[in-house]
Amino acid sequence: MDAQLKRGFLETCVLATLERRESYGYQIVKDVPPLLGLTESTLYPLLKRLESAGCITVRSAEHNGRLRKYYRVTPAGAARIEEFLAEKSDVMSIYRYIEFAHGAAVPGAACDQGERND
Structure with missing residues (x-):
């Protein structure tokens, strides 16, 4: 990593x-x-x-x-954990986009960023 x-x-x-x-x-x-x-x-x-x-x-x-x-x-520390967890869906959307853009077919990736028009 x-x-x-x-x-x-x-x-x-x-x-x-x-x-x-x-x-x-x-x-x-x-x-x-x-x-x-x-x-x-x-x-x-x-x-x-x-x-x-x-x-x-x-x-x-x-x-x-x-x-x-x-x-x-x-x-306050517990709130930071909650903030981090709240960002999970955004982070996962970014990962799906990267996989999609890189060529790995990931279900839902195209939907997250719109269809790819090459």
């Missing part, structure tokens, strides 16, 4: 992971689909941005004698 496309999905995948349950960095990396190639070095700056945007909250708690940061999605 293209690196730029992956980056576009990472934020929403992290938010969706945290919507299921509160979690910490290492566990988030394990929970996000491996296809996205999320690493801890990519995750922590993303978590900081999401916290600054009010999409997640952070709390510290002791675990095995060490402090661990736990992250939880906020209503």
Whole structure:
């Protein structure tokens, strides 16, 4: 998968992971689909941005004698997930158009963009 496309999905995948349950960095990396190639070095700056945007909250708690940061999605973060999901039909229409334009016959593709007049 293209690196730029992956980056576009990472934020929403992290938010969706945290919507299921509160979690910490290492566990988030394990929970996000491996296809996205999320690493801890990519995750922590993303978590900081999401916290600054009010999409997640952070709390510290002791675990095995060490402090661990736990992250939880906020209503603003849940709203971002909903916005992302609302765009699904638009994204799928674009994919169908690309497949149609590329020559792969996809049912409904011509209807999405009008008939092709070559």
